[in-house]
Amino acid sequence: MSSDYELSDNEYYDEDDDEMMYEDDDGSASEMDVDFKITPSAKPKSYEIEYESLTQPQVEKLITQDVEDISGIFGVEPDVASLLLRHFNWNKERLIEKYMDNATAVSVAAGLALPEKAEPSSSRSRSTGSSLGLGIRRATRRNTAEQPKSGKTKILERVSPPADDQPFVCPICFDDSQTKTLSLSCEHKFCSECWNTYVTSKIRTEAEHWITCMAEDCKLVATDEFVKSALKDDAKTFARFQELVVRQFVSCNKNLKYCPYPSCTHTVSCPAGASKSALTTIVPIVSCGANASHKFCFGCAIDADHRPVVCGVAKMWLQKCQDDSETANWIKSNTKECSKCQSTIEKNGGCNHMTCKKCKYEFCWVCMGPWTEHGTAWYSCNRYDEKASIDARDAQSRSRASLERYLHYYNRWANHEQSAKLSVELYAKTERKMEEMQITSDMTWIEVQFMKKAMDEVFKCRMTLKWTYAMAYYLAKNNQKELFEDNQRDLERAVEELSELIESSIDPESALALRQKVTDKTVYVQKRNEIMLEDTANGYLEERWNWNIAVDGFDEPAEIAI
Amino acid sequence: MDARLRRVNKEITDCKNDKTSKIRVELVDNSPFHLIGSFLGPEGTPYEGGHFEVDIVIPDSYPFQPVKMKFITKVYHPNVSSASGAICLDILKDAWSPVLTLKSTLISLQSLLCSPEPNDPQDAEVAKHYMTSRASFEETAKYWTHIYAGGPGATKGAKVVTATDSASLDEVVMAGLEKAHVDKFEALGFDRSKVIDVLRRLNYRGANVAKLNDDRIVEELLR
Numbered sequence: 001m002s003s004d005y006e007l008s009d010n011e012y013y014d015e016d017d018d019e020m021m022y023e024d025d026d027g028s029a030s031e032m033d034v035d036f037k038i039t040p041s042a043k044p045k046s047y048e049i050e051y052e053s054l055t056q057p058q059v060e061k062l063i064t065q066d067v068e069d070i071s072g073i074f075g076v077e078p079d080v081a082s083l084l085l086r087h088f089n090w091n092k093e094r095l096i097e098k099y100m101d102n103a104t105a106v107s108v109a110a111g112l113a114l115p116e117k118a119e120p121s122s123s124r125s126r127s128t129g130s131s132l133g134l135g136i137r138r139a140t141r142r143n144t145a146e147q148p149k150s151g152k153t154k155i156l157e158r159v160s161p162p163a164d165d166q167p168f169v170c171p172i173c174f175d176d177s178q179t180k181t182l183s184l185s186c187e188h189k190f191c192s193e194c195w196n197t198y199v200t201s202k203i204r205t206e207a208e209h210w211i212t213c214m215a216e217d218c219k220l221v222a223t224d225e226f227v228k229s230a231l232k233d234d235a236k237t238f239a240r241f242q243e244l245v246v247r248q249f250v251s252c253n254k255n256l257k258y259c260p261y262p263s264c265t266h267t268v269s270c271p272a273g274a275s276k277s278a279l280t281t282i283v284p285i286v287s288c289g290a291n292a293s294h295k296f297c298f299g300c301a302i303d304a305d306h307r308p309v310v311c312g313v314a315k316m317w318l319q320k321c322q323d324d325s326e327t328a329n330w331i332k333s334n335t336k337e338c339s340k341c342q343s344t345i346e347k348n349g350g351c352n353h354m355t356c357k358k359c360k361y362e363f364c365w366v367c368m369g370p371w372t373e374h375g376t377a378w379y380s381c382n383r384y385d386e387k388a389s390i391d392a393r394d395a396q397s398r399s400r401a402s403l404e405r406y407l408h409y410y411n412r413w414a415n416h417e418q419s420a421k422l423s424v425e426l427y428a429k430t431e432r433k434m435e436e437m438q439i440t441s442d443m444t445w446i447e448v449q450f451m452k453k454a455m456d457e458v459f460k461c462r463m464t465l466k467w468t469y470a471m472a473y474y475l476a477k478n479n480q481k482e483l484f485e486d487n488q489r490d491l492e493r494a495v496e497e498l499s500e501l502i503e504s505s506i507d508p509e510s511a512l513a514l515r516q517k518v519t520d521k522t523v524y525v526q527k528r529n530e531i532m533l534e535d536t537a538n539g540y541l542e543e544r545w546n547w548n549i550a551v552d553g554f555d556e557p558a559e560i561a562i
Numbered sequence: 563m564d565a566r567l568r569r570v571n572k573e574i575t576d577c578k579n580d581k582t583s584k585i586r587v588e589l590v591d592n593s594p595f596h597l598i599g600s601f602l603g604p605e606g607t608p609y610e611g612g613h614f615e616v617d618i619v620i621p622d623s624y625p626f627q628p629v630k631m632k633f634i635t636k637v638y639h640p641n642v643s644s645a646s647g648a649i650c651l652d653i654l655k656d657a658w659s660p661v662l663t664l665k666s667t668l669i670s671l672q673s674l675l676c677s678p679e680p681n682d683p684q685d686a687e688v689a690k691h692y693m694t695s696r697a698s699f700e701e702t703a704k705y706w707t708h709i710y711a712g713g714p715g716a717t718k719g720a721k722v723v724t725a726t727d728s729a730s731l732d733e734v735v736m737a738g739l740e741k742a743h744v745d746k747f748e749a750l751g752f753d754r755s756k757v758i759d760v761l762r763r764l765n766y767r768g769a770n771v772a773k774l775n776d777d778r779i780v781e782e783l784l785r
Contacts, residue, residue, distance in 0.1 A: 172663055
């Protein structure tokens with residue numbers, strides 16, 4: 001066994017190699033893993049989904065394609081086409097339909113042309129898209145060296161403003177010494193300094209990709225080229241602007257999702273996980289490819305691998321854990337309210353003669369009636385057997401039972417969650433152990449990597465186990481659930497055994513034997529985890545799982561059996 | 563000179579030079595970035611005759627980000643929080659444009675007093691009052707203008723105030739409620755301030771009174 005368990009260094013930076021199998025652009029991870037695989041076949045596993053990771057330039061290429069299409073069809077500048085598409089949330093079909101219907105109205109609505117007023121030259125702006133009032137007008141006193149990039153774009157450069165007797169005063173900063181002004185085709189002139197600050201603030205502070213003219217009520221929007229010239233040489237802000245455009249494109253396309261990890265710019269394309277109805281049969285966990293830890297769910301907002309639970313159930317569980325509804329549940333089953341001042345009271349022993357600490361109201365804990373009415377019948381509440389109080393007690397015990405059931409699952413869930421949080425420490429500890437082992441026994445650094453591999457596997461399985469408790473909480477009680485819990489038990493037992501092995505002390509003589517044991521166990525745990533995931537995934541496809549609660553997209557539970 | 567300072571100084575000078583609009587801007591502790599603006603309540607509204615003060619803070623990114631404004635003077639208006647003076651106005655948020663000035667913004671506030679937008683309220687309770695019984699709302703707004711903004715006396719308040727129950731009456735009128743209604747529930751043994759609170763919350767005014775039966779009120783009072 002150990003002979004085919006040779007590992008190369010690179011591998012340890014991939015937390016989940018299986019994920020990477022189907023990625024075209026991540027070659028580094030794919031091949032090295034083969035020798036450690038239980039099933040060497042390339043057949044996709046039922047709990048995995050096909051997806052593609054895209055870098056920002058790749059998405060930009062998609063954008064350029066769309067823009068060029070529209071630019072070609074309408075005969076407009078690419079910048080114009082881009083704005084039109086952005087205005088229509090990248091819905092090409094709708095844009096084409098509307099634009100063919102009434103190009104002028106679309107241009108005005110998209111902020112590309114001024115609404116027609118009684119202008120004598122209006123016929124010019126009405127004719128075709130190519131003459132949309134889009135050019136950047138730039139007035140400078142000195143002729144700037146900058147040349148328009150495309151010969152077609154109308155950038156008007158003026159050697160001097162038409163009326164030179166009155167110095168230009170920027171209406172925003174009231175500076176009369178500014179010599180460079182910029183304006184969109186609406187001719188609302190502002191100094192280039194103000195434009196620069198404005199555009200920067202829009203991009204940086206407001207994360208806005210749609211930058212309109214600064215004048216009040218002017219809806220004209222700045223082209224990418226204008227944004228670039230307004231930003232002057234602030235390449236960073238312009239890059240941010242382009243990222244914002246990419247983000248908008250991605251958010252408008254349901255087959256794409258932006259990696260939710262901070263400052264990651266990768267995008268994942270996963271058409272299989274895009275439809276809401278698919279989410280009842282698959283759990284579309286994807287990885288953006290920038291970093292192996294950037295794993296998230298394509299179908300919902302959870303930034304982690306929540307297999308084997310489907311999105312709807314996972315969301316419900318998290319909501320339940322987060323809500324203070326369970327706190328309320330506890331309060332409900334353990335406390336009562338003073339019938340006079342409504343303070344919450346927990347009875348911590350003693351007799352049924354209660355005296356509210358706050359308002360000094362005396363009452364009977366059993367019937368909640370005033371104590372005075374009990375007369376001389378101390379300690380034997382004569383209202384005890386009344387139907388109302390029986391009902392009340394039944395309700396209380398039911399609520400207590402459901403609380404206990406929840407806590408059973410929650411504690412196990414939280415336990416795995418907690419151990420995941422402690423994994424950083426454990427990794428450090430394991431690393432120290434590996435060093436120790438290197439010194440005490442004859443093993444090389446590469447040979448002791450089995451410990452880290454085992455750690456990785458334990459961590460991964462704990463994540464699976466964690467979510468299986470969320471799933472079990474909502475599974476309706478039947479044979480299927482029992483099989484599920486058997487798998488869960490097997491996995492959990494194997495994981496616990498493996499983590500015990502990892503944490504056991506090292507004896508130089510038995511190091512080799514330990515290595516063998518850990519390696520075997522790791523493989524076993526990996527296999528159990530696969531069985532767990534595989535079986536649940538198949539269960540979704542075969543519609544085997546029944547919930548004890550209504551879940552989005554699934555049939556209503558017939559009879560709630562807990 | 564820093565562009566923001568130059569711009570704010572010019573705006574302050576402009577307001578000082580403009581005698582017609584009756585809009586004033588004054589410095590708070592000598593910083594031109596914290597000001598108090600004031601204007602008169604527009605004519606033909608319940609705010610007529612009032613003098614309204616607005617706290618103005620100029621952010622660092624001004625004029626590219628909007629000024630922060632809130633009423634110092636208490637105003638009874640659907641788009642102004644009756645507790646904090648916070649204002650719900652588009653140009654103070656996303657519709658801001660760098661060409662807008664302190665003066666033009668204060669004029670916008672003035673015109674907001676003329677034309678409330680109860681469908682986009684800042685103060686939901688006041689908005690409810692406005693929507694259900696306009697006359698009663700205006701009565702209250704006028705009363706607030708009188709009490710807080712130094713406006714002319716409201717018909718109701720001026721008439722009945724006596725030395726003994728002026729304090730409690732103020733509270734009732736202030737909330738836009740009828741004294742008789744408050745008295746009725748107070749007579750049932752509830753705390754007066756609680757009655758006012760509940761009736762205001764449930765909008766026990768004008769036509770709405772018929773829709774709310776006494777049991778509902780009592781239930782709410784018992785909570």
